[in-house]
Amino acid sequence: MIAISTDHKRIALNMGLTALGFFILGGIFALFMRAQLTSPHGDLMSNQRYDELFTMHGSTMIYLFVTPMALALALYLVPLQIGARALSGSRVALAGFWIYLCGGLVMQSGWFANTGAGQAGWTSFYPLSNGTYSPGVGQDLWVLGVILAALGELLVAICITMTIARRRAPGMTVLRMPVFTWTSLVSVLMVVGAFPMLILAMLLLFIDRHGGHIYSGFTGTIDYQDLFWFFGHPVVYVMFFPYLGCAAEAVATNAHKRWFGYKAFVASMMTFSVLSMSVWGHHMFVTGGVTNGFFSFTSTLLLVPAGIEYFDLVGTLIGGAIRLRVSMLFGLTFFIQFLIGGLTGIFVASPVLDYNAYGSYFIVAHFHYTLFAGSVFGFFAGVYHWFPKMTGARLREGLGRVHYVLLFIGTNLTFMPMFVLGLDGMDRRVSRYSQHPGWAFLNRLETAGAGVIALAVAVFLLNVLVSLRRRELAGDDPWSGHTLEWATSSPPPPLNFERPLPPIRSYAPLLDLREEAEDRARERERGAASEARV
């Protein structure tokens, strides 16, 4: 019964496959939007349909794909990486997966409501989202769907946190946990800290919509945004860290070096997560309801921990024995493209620049560079890296390279012109735009780019299909991995490890073993040489 298995790997695969399904669904929504925007006065669909599409695109991607996929990766890999035989509270995690799945279905069922699916945006700002301005069951289903999805994700995150706290193998101290496990730990801690606020804000919104009048007047309007963004900014990092961990593990493994500057990296993760709980007001610079200086201060400071990651990346590469496998290509591109998202993030952390960028396509470009050009590339780095562990078969490198090149071209073609359009004055969330010179051309480029992205995803799915049908057996450790998941069979047995674990003396125990063997061999050579001289 794979649907009710309490094996963390099975739950994680179910959750990951569900999230992948929602990724494709959300991508289809985006394709429809891009088709509508091909010309300034596209008449492919009604305004309402467009509003439903961008609302559901954002909601599907954030609540139902990027966040749960990050948790699914952590759910699969963290117990393996810390040498645990099982997950703590695995039945809670199973319930969490099903609640999340139900949340997704409830949200999407809005498409069959006579008033249409949710159409108040993925943030559903008040009062637009209240009973007066967004009447109808579609918005109710959206609110309930968000509550359920967030609750399910919260339960899974709690189980991962408990597992890290209680089930580390002997010798696996906190400062020997692998890089991916650290990125997962800070993410699940942020989920535990921030998601209850979303659930609360949405419950209050639901009550409000049904006559409760919770959020009223100017302060109520600001309060909703405070509550929402108190969740909404930490979640940005939940949607980033585990993918950073994927990219870092892929880069370190393919450079055949352990991740550089581990302690500084861990410190930067913790700084990042603490800061990220105190920056939410930078989404509200133009409301006149927050202290812009404070949130600008905390947001700009984020460049310090972010900079450390880049230092560590370069340190890992220098002196490495680099192999440009597909996982490496995705991992490296994650860092370079995310840099564009990060640097423009520092721009909009300056209120003066945000006064122009807010609500425009500049913001759309910025967060797609972090979430798509960043996280999704990190996700694919992780997929190519761990697919052999999860299935026992490698993905094809050739198809993988095609997938990579198409995704790289499509991503930049789609999201780069948005920076220009935003600075030039194009609003986001519009189904029609004015005939400014150049706008139609840039929008056409973006639509073409979206098509290329769709093609890239199709190539990826084809690669998965081919690789599972005609299997190239991977063996336990195809890449000379560094961490404990490579010390068990592929896929791992139900209780993860049948052989005794290798000694754990650092965050890269398998690399330690190889280095020791190398040292011994070198010693023997030297010994033999000196004997010969004698």
Place this chain on the structure above:
Amino acid sequence: MPPLAIVDTRKVYDWVLSIYVPIAIGVFALFTVLIVGAVLVYRRRERPSRRHEANRLEGSYVVLLTLVASFLLYITFTALHQDNLIVASARASSHERPAVTIDVTASRWEWTFTYPGHGITHRSGAVGQEPLVVPTNVPVRIELRSEDVIHSFWVPQLAFKHDAIPGSVQTLTLDFDRSGSFSGSCAEYCGLLHAYMVFTVEAMPLGRFDTWLRTGGTVSA
């Protein structure tokens, strides 16, 4: 009339941008070159180095990052201090009278521009295309209101926007530093016809503006 502190938002914005953009391009170029360069140099090598820490170097790098952050914050706070005069004008004393006050009311899905005491009301958005007429090079006070949901008053030419939030009056003092016709729009998603909630700004010298105002908006702008 003693002039109200007048802030050229576009100039402040351009100033901050002119410092941020070169730094960002430099950082992006530096890391891209380092990453691509390291990959090219260490591709296909055997025997990887085992060095995995450079704590002193990393420590100095953190100091450098902190200095960069401090510098950016200094620039931003300097600029923000100037921009604060725009929204903080509720505190402005009575002798700092603006040249003209315009009531801007946002509602789904139109802008209503009223010139109190002159009997002029213009509407723009889903209902029509009457412009927001403003004088140049004098402070223009805008009293921003919303009748229903959140809207946002955005004039890209000024590189400035501010939310119109129901239940509040947001007072802005803006400066239009050149004559001409600029586009403006609602930058906060507000429902079905959000895309149609656009307007035009007609900025003209004070003399012409006064004539326009005196004649009740009949003389063409």
